[in-house]
Amino acid sequence: MKSTQQLERQLKRRSKAAKLEIWGRMVSLTALLLIVAVVVGIIGFVASKGIATFTSNHVNLWDFLSGKNWNPGITDAHGKPEVGALPMIVGSFLITILSALVATPFAIGTAVFMNEISPNKGAKILQPVTELLVGIPSVVYGFIGLSVVVPTTRALFGGSGFGILSGTCVLFVMILPTVTSMSADALRAVPRYYREASLALGATQWQTIYKVVLRAATPGLMTAVVFGMARAFGEALAVQMVIGNAALMPNSLVSPSSTLTSVLTTGIGNTVMGSLQNNALWSLALVLLLMSLVFNLIIRLIGRKGRLQ
Template sequence: MNKQLAEQLRKRSKAAWLERIGKIVSFSALALITLTVFAIIIFVASKGLATFFDNHVNFWNFLTGKNWNPTITDKSGQPEVGALPMITGSFVVTLLSALLATPFAIGTAIFMTEISPRRGARILQPVTELLVGIPSVVYGFIGLTVVVPVIRTIFGGSGFGILAGTFVLFVMILPTVTSMSVDALKTVPRYYREAALALGATRWQTIYKVILRAATPGLLTAIVFGMARAFGEALAVQMVIGNAALMPSSLVSPSSTLTSVLTTGIGNTVMGSLDNNALWSLALVLLVMSLIFNLIVRLIGRKGAMHK
């Protein structure tokens, strides 16, 4: 009898087997995701670095050059693969759209969480979710048929340029920044509000001096996420920015971004050629910037956790 009981105790129960299977599946999925990420990084890096190792393009000239025409060489014999116009266009469009979206997103989040939570959740939350679900091509088409003609009428020129791209990206990143800002404001403990009101602070003083300051790390994370979304957007920006690989001379002059040049040129080049390798180098710059955005988000999150 004791031997049978001992054998039963030594046997794994069904729950233990299920837990073990669950751990194996979870770790397998984690390993697959990790390998996929590293494989993408290695693949893009190998293709992007071929411009400098196989085609012997000067790295500094690539980053600071202002002419983009891989089929032409300059006086020194170097191909004209200057990426500075695209890098500048990407950063300018991203920063302007983030600056434009931030006050609207934070104001909407404050209304939804502090001023009128019920009405905000009933009206603004479905609108935000609807904006998230609209495909990029629809934003680009609206920008092409509405934003570009309006800019052309007001400022003259073709209407294509950084300003048109900024307005399109502003609408695209607004729901992302808004939803994350709402989550950041909801994480502020309720007793912060109660303590401020008990000390005689008004609602606006409580929001400005207590809630927003306590939620600053989360709000900064939302802004950086929105910038990362804007920096990597391709199709919508391509349709309204003009796709001219030139240094931006004004907000209404045709320009280009890293993603717009990639989407228009990658299908017209031969794998392994200088043109193709140069485009992969632009993709590598884009990948590095995306990783930097993610690192910034993690740093902000750590600092926010340390202050709590």
């Protein structure tokens, strides 16, 4: 009878592997909860600071989003503070869209060459170059833009050289390796038998690439482009060094302008916590955060559409 009870206890006792599995699940759950808490905390903190402009300083939301004058320390003829964020919002979207439009053909072309046309040379030459570009700090891109891009823009188009065009050139180089790497991964994810079936039906290599591979990889390529746009939208230091930092509505690509990130980096250290100037900058940060969440939502929707296909 005693031996039977001992046998039952041994059978009910968890094995070492089961204990390790439970421990691993606990660690994973703890890490997940910590990440969720950090993300929620960041969103809550920025939101609480950002809405203070509208709750404490009683600034109208529409006036903030549509106003064209940015000078929080001054009031207009009606006694309202000049906290119009439209120039920075327009500047951010302009520089993001233009850099994505320029970078996308180069990125997809490079990815096609690396994966479809010359995979051996692409892996040996282009892949290390792409990885090197990813690792270069933003301030280096900014210094290169300040030393090369701005003088070139000034010589070709006149003006000061600072503006949307210079920022686009710098951001184009910055997001190119990111979009290229993700595009190459999207092309690698296309099953090989797609290519083999197309070639077996008599299609040329270019027809296979254009009508089969690229179409099958479209969701992944779109994700790469949107991810690059999110990267460009949130870039601060490099853009600040070449865009001119003038909180004015951009009337041309070569006139000094500003973005949400450039105004934040130049102004946040020169304001007093709790003042209108500081609250207005936090409102810009909230707009930037919301746009980042929108970009992430678009990426998830594109990825889900790709899985359904």
